[in-house]
Amino acid sequence: MFKYQTFCILWLWLSALVFNASVVKEGDVRLTGSKLAFGGRVEIYHAGQWGTICDDGWDLNEAHVVCRQLKFARAKSVLTGENYDRASGPIWMDDMECKGTERYLHACTFKGWGITDCSHKEDVGVQCDPGGNSSTHVLLLSSTLDHSIALSDDLGELFDNESFCDLTIITLQTTDSxxxxxxxxxxxxxxxFNITKDTQNITVQVVPNCIPHFPSFIRYLYTRKIEVPFSSVQCLHWLASQFGEEQLMRDTSLLFSQVIPDDSTFETPVSLHEYALETNDFVLQENCVRYLVWNFQNFTTSSVWTQISDGLLSALLLRSDLVVPDELFVLKAVENWILNNVHTSLDTQVKLLSLVRFPIEQLTTQMMSNFSLYSTHKNVFNDNILKALQFNIQLLTSIKSRAKMLIDDVSYQPRIYTSSLWSMFFGSFSTPQIRSHGSYDTRYVTRYDSRYGYNDGRRRSTSVPYHSSSIFLDRRINWAADIFMNQNECSNRGMRCPSLPMASLQSYETNSFPGVVFFNKLLLVCQDKYVFEIQDFKNNMAVISRNATLSTTYPCPDDKNTFIFVVRPVYI
Structure with missing residues (x-):
């Protein structure tokens, strides 16, 4: 029986829910400034004000403390160099050092409150792992369940028993209700629902396919807890979007990531992206776009490539995490799309071509004249070639004068280039080629199998230019790549591995050029088919997860991964 005492507690709980009341206390942390689910810039509350934290000294130990303080299972990765929304508050902490077992971030060692030499460009972020499992039923919990588990069970019993009802919900169908x-x-x-004190009945329109899932949705509104079979994901997501349940919409959005890689035709992520636009779900939009940019090379060979909207194509071309062999590949892909969409306006064509990063590729007029679109858009091509030339001249002048050149234009920033000039496969330095069926050609790639380990040595080396600019092409820097499976291997290389396995990519050269920094990446490829995770190298190290279904952005069911190490010089 639903007791009066529980009813009073319910009113207090609802007040907190409706008015979003929360008490912020000293040392609380939060994640802000990002559209990533369970991730963002780390902020801590001190002296009555939220402030950020410098990324100096950060690794997974510090990230684990933040995520556990926020009631997540663990940290997934540390985020550095991200373009968050502008932070206006102080930088509260710097030079952090955590053991990883602290309950609160402020219990870790740091310089002192407000003592820092960092700018907000060095604000640290984390991506937390919400936990869960890979079975066909996933439990989604709201943030209030940590304090209301027993209450949630009582409310679920209230709904199931249909006790003390004072409202009837009528769901309309085509021929029945x-x-x-x-x-x-x-x-x-x-x-x-627009419920007032006089309301006795409400009528709602629900699409026929979602009628069977509507009672589960209403029960979720009572308990903030729900079991979601994959067969019901889209219906529950749609219901959440229609009735303003952002938490449920965000959580069901994440479940779509489990099915996106299953479709080698790419129709699923494209269709889901259109659906996400209709429902204004930014998390789902990001999940779809990220998968497409990480697997752009395969995507451009699919039948759906020429059918996507110019809006989606623009969204892909704006990304710096676009994984391609080189910028010339991007230009060819854009031209292919335009030639297959002959009714696209000239203004739209110009916009798309302008999103190609000409300064990165060092494209010449002679090279451009071989493109079919050159005669139609000669001014666009020539203007961008001139822009690339100006960049090189300014860069050379800056280096000679040892002055820093300010670059805000994204055209000067690299993407993730997998050509042999910038990347290493384990077992080969060759570029990942696309076969006719759309998989990576890894005949010479070392595979990691969770049962047997690696089938050859785990160190590779290469020499790459300091930067993609033509003035750097004959000035090279040597890099060594390792994958460590145990602590002995780490120790033998003079490394500290906070978790295993770990990847290392580092240069031992001391010579450097002003303004050039390296934001290197590790790409994890599942079954030679699709990129399912990209990790940043932090202090020359990157984490590799064995249990991909729990700890990576997209699932890889059997843990048979290949790896691409990408050297990524950026002029800042």
Missing amino acids: TTLCAHKVMLAHVHA
Whole structure:
């Protein structure tokens, strides 16, 4: 029986839910400034003000403390060099050192409150792992469940028993209708229901396929807890979007990541992206776009490539995490799309061509004249070639004068280039080629199998230019890549591995050029088919997860991975 005492507690709980009341206390942390689910810039509350934290000294130990303080299972990665929303508060902490077992971030060692030599460009972020499992049923919990587990069970029992109902929900179908017994106090916070004290019945329109899942959705509004079979993911997501349940919409968005890689035709991520635009789901939009940019090379060979909208194509071309052999490949892909969409306006064509990063590729007029679009858009091509030339002249002048050149234009920033000039496969220095069926050609790639380990040595080396600019092409820097499977291997290389396995990519050269820094990347490729995770190198190290279904952005069911080490020089 639903007791009066529980009813009073319910009113207090609803008040906190409706008015979003929360008490912030000293040492609290939060993640802000990013559209990533469970990730963002780390901020800590001190002296009555939120402030950021410098990324100096950060690794997974510090990230684990933040994520556990926020009630997540663990940290997934440390985020550095991200373009967050502008932070206006102080930088509270610098030179952090955590053991990884602290309950609160401020219990770790650091310089002192507000003592730092960093700027907000060095604000650290983390990506947390919400936990879960890879079975066909996934439990989604709201943030309030940590304090209301028993109450949630009572509310679920109230809904199931249909006790003390004072509201009838009528769901309309094509030829029939169904009713649900409910309680106004539980649903008053749902603005779409427009419930007042005099309301006795409400009528809702639900698409036919989602009628069977509607009772589960209403029960979620009581308990903030729900089991989600994959067969019901889209319906629950749609219901959440229609009735303003952002937490449920965000959590179900993440489940779509489990099915996106299953479709080698790329129709699923493209269709889901269109659906995400209709429902204004930014998390789902990001999940779809990220998969497409990470697997752009395969995507451009699919039948759906020429059918995508110019809006989606623009969104892909704006990304610096676009994985391609080189910028010339991007230009060819854009030309292919334009030639297959002959009704595209000239203004749109110019916009798309302008998103190609000409300064990175060192494209020449002679090379451009071989493109079919050159005669139509000669001014666009020539203007961008001139822009590349100006960049090189300014860069050379800057280096000679040892002055720093300010570069804000994204055209001067590299993407993730996998050509042999910038990347290493384990077992080969060759470029990943696309076969006719759209998989990576890894005949010479060392595979990692969780049962047997690696089938040859785990160190590779290469020499790359200091920068893609033509003035650096004859000035090279040597890099060594390792994968460590145990602590002995780490120690033998003079490394400290906070987790295993770990990847290392480092240069031992001391000569450097002003303004050139390296934001190197590790690409994990599943079954030679698709990139399912990209890790940043932090202090020359990157984490490799064995249990991909739990700890990576997209699942890789059997842990048979290949690796691409990418050297990524950036002039800042």
